[in-house]
Amino acid sequence: MAGYLSLRVDLKGLDQLEARIETAEAALFAAGALSVTLTDAVDDAILEPAPGEVRLWPQTILQALFPAESADPGLILVLAEALELPAQRIQVERIADRVWEREWLKDFHSMRFGRRLWIVPKHETEPADPDAVCVRLDPGLAFGTGTHPSTALCLAWLDSRMPADATVIDYGCGSGVLAIAAALLGARAAHASDIDPQALIATRDNAQGNGMESRVLVHDDDASLPRGVDVVIANILAGTLVELAPRLCGLLRPGGQLVLAGILKQQVHEVRAGFAQWLELSVFAEREGWSALAGTLPSAPAGASS
Numbered sequence: 001m002a003g004y005l006s007l008r009v010d011l012k013g014l015d016q017l018e019a020r021i022e023t024a025e026a027a028l029f030a031a032g033a034l035s036v037t038l039t040d041a042v043d044d045a046i047l048e049p050a051p052g053e054v055r056l057w058p059q060t061i062l063q064a065l066f067p068a069e070s071a072d073p074g075l076i077l078v079l080a081e082a083l084e085l086p087a088q089r090i091q092v093e094r095i096a097d098r099v100w101e102r103e104w105l106k107d108f109h110s111m112r113f114g115r116r117l118w119i120v121p122k123h124e125t126e127p128a129d130p131d132a133v134c135v136r137l138d139p140g141l142a143f144g145t146g147t148h149p150s151t152a153l154c155l156a157w158l159d160s161r162m163p164a165d166a167t168v169i170d171y172g173c174g175s176g177v178l179a180i181a182a183a184l185l186g187a188r189a190a191h192a193s194d195i196d197p198q199a200l201i202a203t204r205d206n207a208q209g210n211g212m213e214s215r216v217l218v219h220d221d222d223a224s225l226p227r228g229v230d231v232v233i234a235n236i237l238a239g240t241l242v243e244l245a246p247r248l249c250g251l252l253r254p255g256g257q258l259v260l261a262g263i264l265k266q267q268v269h270e271v272r273a274g275f276a277q278w279l280e281l282s283v284f285a286e287r288e289g290w291s292a293l294a295g296t297l298p299s300a301p302a303g304a305s306s
Contacts (some may be wrong), residue, residue, distance in 0.1 A: 005071040007079055021062065024082035028064045031078050035065045051148040086185045097287070111151055114159025114171075117181055122209075131161075133184050135177060136210055150235050150261040152163025153285050153292035154178050157259055158185055158233075161284075166230035169193070169251055171244075176216060177294055178233050183207075183215040191226060193219040228253040234260055238267040242274030251277040254299040261292040268293065 007028075011021070024035045034269060039061045062083075066075060080087040110127060116132045120126050126134045151174075158181050162168070170179035173192035176199075182190040182264045188193045190212075192203045200218050207216035219225055232251050234241060241248075241260050258279060263271050268291050272281045281295040 003068045004015070005066045005068045006091075006093045006095050007066070007075060008093065009062050009079065009083065009085070009089055011062055011083070020083050024062065024079060028075075029077050029083040031066075031072070031075055032070060033066055037063050037065075039063065065275045087250045087259045111152075113155035117155055117159040117185065119155070119177065133181075134276075135181050135184060135206075137175065137177065137206060149287040149290040150263070150292065151177065153287055153290065154233055154235050154259060154261050155181055156285060157292065157294065158182055161257075162187065163230055163257070167191070167226070168231045168233065169225055169229050169230060171225075171234040171248060171251075172236045173203050173218075174199050174235075176206045176218070178235065179203065179216045180207055180210050180212050182231070182233075183212040184210065187215065187231075189215055189217055191217045191219060191229070193222050193225055195222075225251060227251055229256060231257050231259065234258075234262075236262045238263045238271050241271055245275050245278060249275070249297060252297045254297055256297050257294060258297065259292065259294045261290070263291045263293065265289050265291050269290075 002094055021038070028036050064075075064079065064200055076087050076090050076092065079090055108277070110118055110124050112118050112127075112132075114129045114300050116129070116133050118127055118129075118132050120134045120136050122136055126132060155178065156268065158178065162182060164186055166182070166186075168179065168182040168187045168190045170176065170182070170190060170192045173179055173194045176192050179190035179192040180203075192200075192207075194203070197220075197246065200220060203216065204213070207213045227250065229251055232248050234248055236244075241262070248258060248260075258275075258281070260271060260275075260281065265286060268283060271293060275281050275295070279295040279297050281293040283291050284294045285292050
């Protein structure tokens with residue numbers, strides 16, 4: 001193939017964005033697009049959407065990729081009409097095969113979390129460290145690779161603090177990276193759930209790719225999660241965590257540990273207050289403006305319910 005043609009547009013300032021994107025995606029794929037991707041123009045975090053939401057940032061970039069040999073100049077007008085914006089806002093670039101491959105891989109490399117836990121993309125070899133515990137992931141995944149500070153904080157907690165032979169719930173599992181890491185670190189069972197069906201597919205695939213399909217148990221229905229587990233990890237958003245407080249605490253055994261992330265530093269007080277009737281949370285680590293909290297459920301918690 002003689003490379004690719006990239007159409008790229010900044011969607012900042014557009015109203016009715018979700019509807020416009022849906023229309024644009026349909027039009028672009030009908031015109032022969034190989035892929036249509038949404039990325040962040042800056043660095044705003046989108047962790048866990050509500051049911052039916054599209055994962056969007058305040059400044060979203062839409063990029064469509066076409067085979068250069070068959071791309072039509074009229075594609076610019078197709079995208080402009082679908083988004084209802086001037087064609088001049090669309091950037092067009094020809095991308096060579098080799099350049100595209102480097103772009104695909106350059107931002108995801110092996111990373112260590114804590115003393116022994118590593119996230120290793122499939123295109124790289126595992127570290128030489130004989131004590132390394134490696135989670136293999138596909139760099140094509142859009143979420144849950146460990147690069148976000150909140151995910152990194154959870155991984156570091158698992159590396160250093162997860163009880164031996166624990167039962168773990170990864171609530172809002174994304175790619176399943178936390179559940180898989182827990183299983184590889186010795187969890188007896190790691191239960192994973194998410195509101196996004198694509199996340200459940202990704203978690204199953206990644207668990208199989210790491211040989212952990214027998215210990216990473218993916219739940220299509222949140223109601224099937226077990227009660228009385230040793231550890232519950234939820235890396236979502238502060239407001240959602242507070243709403244889920246009764247549910248998350250109700251899944252723990254007395255003496256079980258709750259780990260929460262996806263919390264901006266200025267939101268710590270809100271989250272601690274939201275869980276106060278069940279357990280006391282404290283900050284165990286911070287990174288790049290994000291905080292992670294942990295606490296232990298008392299032997300006789302008041303108000304825990306599903």
